[in-house]
Each structure stands twice: as C-alpha cells, then as structure tokens.
Amino acid sequence: MIELRGITRDFDVGGRPVHAVRGVDLTIEPGDHLSIMGPSGSGKSTLLHIIGCLDRPSAGTYRLGGQDVTHLDERALSRIRGRKIGFVFQFYHLVPRMTAAQNVELPMVFAGVERVERRQRVARALASVGLSERVAHRPDQLSGGERQRVAIARAIVLDPEVLLADEPTGNLDTTSGREVVELLEAMNAGGLTLLVVTHDPAIAMRARRQTRMVDGRLEGGSQA
Amino acid sequence: MNADDVLVFSAGALRGHRLRTGLSLLGVGIGVCAVVLLTSLGEGARRYVTAEFASLGTNLLIVLPGKTETTGMAPVIGGVPHDLTVEDAEALERQVRQIRKLAPLSVGTAAAQFGERSREITIVGTTAAMLGVRRLRLQSGQYLPEGAERDRAVCVIGAKLQSELFPSRNPLGAMLRLGDERYRIIGVMAPRGMSMGMDMDEVVHIPVVRHLRMFNRRSLFRILVDAGSHDSIEPARTAILRVLTERHDDEEDVTVLTQDAVLSAFGRILGMLTAALTGIAAISLSVAGIGIMNVMLVSVSERTREIGLLKALGASRGQVLAMFLVEAAIIATAGGVAGLGVAFVATRAFAVVYPAFPIDPPAWAVVAALGVSVSVGIVFGALPARRAARLDPVAALTRR
Known part of the structure; x- marks a missing residue:
C-alpha cells in the first residue's frame, strides 16, 4: 500500500526554483498495476525516485505499507530500499564484473541475508525469469533482454512491496521488450505491486490503471 | 553485510x-x-x-695527551700540555688498582726492508700487555717479551706483511731492517683487518722504548687501559686523571675516553x-x-x-x-x-x-x-x- 499526499519536489537549478512535482496525491493498493506516462521533464522520474525512497519530497507525506517514511533517516531509507522496493532501470544497471547470480545476490548482501538462503533465493529468482542456464554469465555475455531479466530477478529477490520500473523496455527491441513486459505482468499476476513509468503508450495501456504526468501534476487514475 | x-x-x-x-x-x-x-x-x-x-676490548679506556675541551682563560704560565710518557704509563700501572692491564701505544711510519724487498709500513711501539688489552691473537711465534728483556730489538709482524715480505719462507728468526736498526722477527699476528683506523695486518709491533727512540719522541700516542670490569671503568677514569694531573704539575692536560662514551x-x-x-x-x-x-x-x-x-x-x-x-x-x-x-x-x-x-x-x-x-x-x-x-x-x- 503506497499513499502519497500532497507530494511536492522543488529543485534549485542555477538559483532558479524548478517545480518538478507539484502536489501529487496517489494511492496504490497492493497487487495493483499502474502506469505513469508523460513526456521527458514532466516529473515522472522524480516521482518514481520519491516512491523508491531514493529522493525525499520537499513537502507532503509518504506512507509505505502503513509506515510514514517521509522523515526517516538515511540508514532507515537504505533498509527500505533494500527490503521493500525493487528497481528495474532502463539501462539495466548490472555490475559488469559480476555474474548474473552475483548481481542478483547483491541486495541480499546488503540486507545481511544468510549465505545458504541467498543461494536458494538467487536460484529461485533466476528460474522465475527463465535464466537458470545463465547463472554464471557476466552481463557482457548476455543479450539486452536477458540483462533486463537479470535486473528483474534482482529486483524481486527479496519479495519487495512494490516493483518500480523506469522505462523497462526503453532500450530493448520489440520482441525482447514484449517478453520483459509479459514477465513483469506475470509477476503482477502473482500479487506483486507494479508501477511502470514510460512514454511508450503501448506499454502504458497494458496497465490496469493509467495515469499521465504533465508539468509535475498527475492526471487520471485517481478514481480507482 | x-x-x-x-x-x-x-x-x-x-x-x-x-x-x-x-x-x-x-x-x-x-x-x-x-x-x-x-x-x-x-x-x-x-x-x-x-x-x-666492541672488538677493541670491552672495558677499554683510552688516555690521550691534551685536553679536548677549552677551560676558560689560558693559564699565565704553562698551557702547553705535558707529554704523556712511558713513565706516566708505569706510574698508572703502579698506582691505579682498578687497572687490570695497561699498554702504551706509539705509532709512526718508517721503511721496512728485508733483503731486496722494502716498503713503508706503520710501526707500533708497545709492550707485551697490548696482546691482552686489544685482544690480539698470534698466528705463530710469540709476542713482545716482558720484564728484563722487554727492550730487546725484536718485532712481531702482521699477517699481510708476512705474505708480502716472506712469501716462501718462515719469517720467524729472520732479521727485518726498520729505519736504521735491525729487529729479529719473533712472531706473526693472526689476520685481524681494519681496527682503530689501521690495517692491523700491515703493522709491525716493536718495544715502545725503542719505538720512541726510533722516532725521537718523548710522548706516547695513547695509553690503552683494560679496567677489568664494567663497574671499575668510572673509578679507573677518575684515578687515572688524578694520578696524571698530579704528575703533570697539577694540570689536567690529558683526556680519558671510555669506550662507552665513544660507543x-x-x-x-x-x-x-x-x-x-x-x-x-x-x-x-x-x-x-x-x-x-x-x-x-x-x-x-x-x-x-x-x-x-x-x-x-x-x-x-x-x-x-x-x-x-x-x-x-x-x-x-x-x-x-x-x-x-x-x-x-x-x-x-x-x-x-x-x-x-x-x-x-x-x-x-x-x-x-x-x-x-x-x-x-x-x-x-x-x-x-x-x-x-x-x-x-x-x-x-x-x-x-
């Protein structure tokens, strides 16, 4: 359950204030599938960073799973990022020197999960994205679609509350893109809350709830 | 983590x-x-x-003529340090009971000649006690004589001199010309190497009285004293200074170095x-x-x-x-x-x-x-x- 109330985010760019997000109210129920569309610079990535606890709002309150996380300290925020949030990025963000399995293991290393459990969860996560055969491959030995699937496995390995996908298909060809979207939807069907930020209408339309972000304001989707 | x-x-x-x-x-x-x-x-x-x-001998004191530190105003009379003589050395040996062994030392350079071979060498004048004080060892023969025979014209040569001057024969008993006098070789030192700034293997030892006469000197270069034990170094030093000051008209004109201080x-x-x-x-x-x-x-x-x-x-x-x-x-x-x-x-x-x-x-x-x-x-x-x-x-x- 994600509850945003009056979320605002201002930046100071060269002495001039920039209002990236202006008073966003948003509730996302567990198991929901929501898309945020919008042109570049509309503030959708900033909103995603706030929801992912990578950034803090200038004003407003943010409750995640019933907990007010607006004013938590850096340490608590990093724990939430590790345990409750799964990120999938446009450029995969895999560590190039590590194998697929090691990349998937990373969040559990920071969360202090026992080694035996880590191995089991890595195997399960990679199996769930259909990459059991690629465990020992490094990113440069994987295709774009495979890399993004490794990133998805890494995002879900600790059973987060919500999966945040920022242009997950932006860097993929149509076929791989469809595979990745189908994979994300399958996970959503299994109960995982999914939030996709994209400017591709074809992807956005597939979500149960669709919203648009324009000039820092959110339109539509609030009826649900 | x-x-x-x-x-x-x-x-x-x-x-x-x-x-x-x-x-x-x-x-x-x-x-x-x-x-x-x-x-x-x-x-x-x-x-x-x-x-x-340490190889000089552990409880060594070195007495040398002259004072190393200046003492205020120059005295009206005197001021020239007295010689450090063989008699001083003998007096020390008699009067300072902490002295276990004492060896006077005089050093000079002269020509040594044996047959056709000749070269400049360092000649050391001393007594039989030097052997113990400096912990020297003989390779063959004997060291300088003691007692009544101590001023005889005999010498002991370093190991290198033996091999250079006597490559093919036993030097013991041979006569070596040093300056204008002839000395009978009675011993050869064991190899020792550099020590106190001299190559001990190239040195000839002769009785100190003959040495002073050969170089026409009165003053010794050094007196080396073995104090016997570490505890008696300081008392020995004090006693040596007292005796020599007394003998030198109440003028403290010698320096006593202890090995400790040098070390x-x-x-x-x-x-x-x-x-x-x-x-x-x-x-x-x-x-x-x-x-x-x-x-x-x-x-x-x-x-x-x-x-x-x-x-x-x-x-x-x-x-x-x-x-x-x-x-x-x-x-x-x-x-x-x-x-x-x-x-x-x-x-x-x-x-x-x-x-x-x-x-x-x-x-x-x-x-x-x-x-x-x-x-x-x-x-x-x-x-x-x-x-x-x-x-x-x-x-x-x-x-x-």
Missing part, C-alpha cells in the same frame, strides 16, 4: 581494474621496500660500528642517520598514500553509477564507506607485503655480496612499515570512501 562480503566485493572491484590496482600496489610496495631497506642499512651501519668498537656517541650519530633514512622512507610511503587516494578518487568518480545502484539496492552509507575503505586497505596491505618480500630478497642479496655488513632488517621497521602502509591506505582511502558514501543516489544513478 558481513565482513567477508565486504572483502569479496572490494577484492572483486580491485580485480575489475587490474592496471590501476597494480600501479597503486607498486607505489605502496616501493614505499614499504624503501622503509625496510633504508632502516636496514642504518641499523646495519650502527651494528657494524658497534661491533667494531654511545657513535650510537647517537648513527641513530640520527637511521632516523633520517626512516624519514626519507616515510615520505615515500606517504607519497604512495597520496597515490592510493588519487586512484581511489578516480575509482569513485568512474564508478559513480555503480555506487548509485548499490544505494538503490539497499546499501547504506556505512556499507559503501566500508567497501571503499577495504579496497584501499587491500591495496595498502598487499602492496606492503609485496614490498616486504622484495626488501627481504634485496637484503639477502646484499648479505651475500657484503657478508661483513649486518643488514638484517630490524623487526620494528618491518612491523612499522606494514602498520604504517595499512594506516596510510586507510587514512588516504577515507576521503574517497566518504565521497562515495555521501553520493546522492539519484544524481549518481542518472549520471551518464
């Missing part, structure tokens, strides 16, 4: 940048190697000199030398530290996106800090160990080439070099690691 996870991650990051890692290892290695080698040289020099002095003076000088060398080496270590810092700063800015990702995946500031600190510490430790290894090999090689010089690296230097290099790594790694830990995750992630 466990300690071994940090280690695995940091080691993996270092393996990912082999050239950079290798160069920083080299920097630290050279620094540590320099510390160990330079301190080894300094310490070796100190021990070498100490051993050299500690040299020890101080060489300690300073070691300290200076250590300082130079420490500078090279801190240069290596700055090298580490530089490399780590480059690493942090190159891996900004990776750091952003780690934070998005739940790494706390402390964890990021730990990972980068450990990277720096690994470089410093591995470089330090490698430097020690090279230094060890170098000192072994040195020991083979110059066996007389004791070059073993002092334990404190080895421990200190390693300790300092690790702390240098951590201290100079701290700034880049803090920079990494404080990176804003959004800015780091979105950087292209």
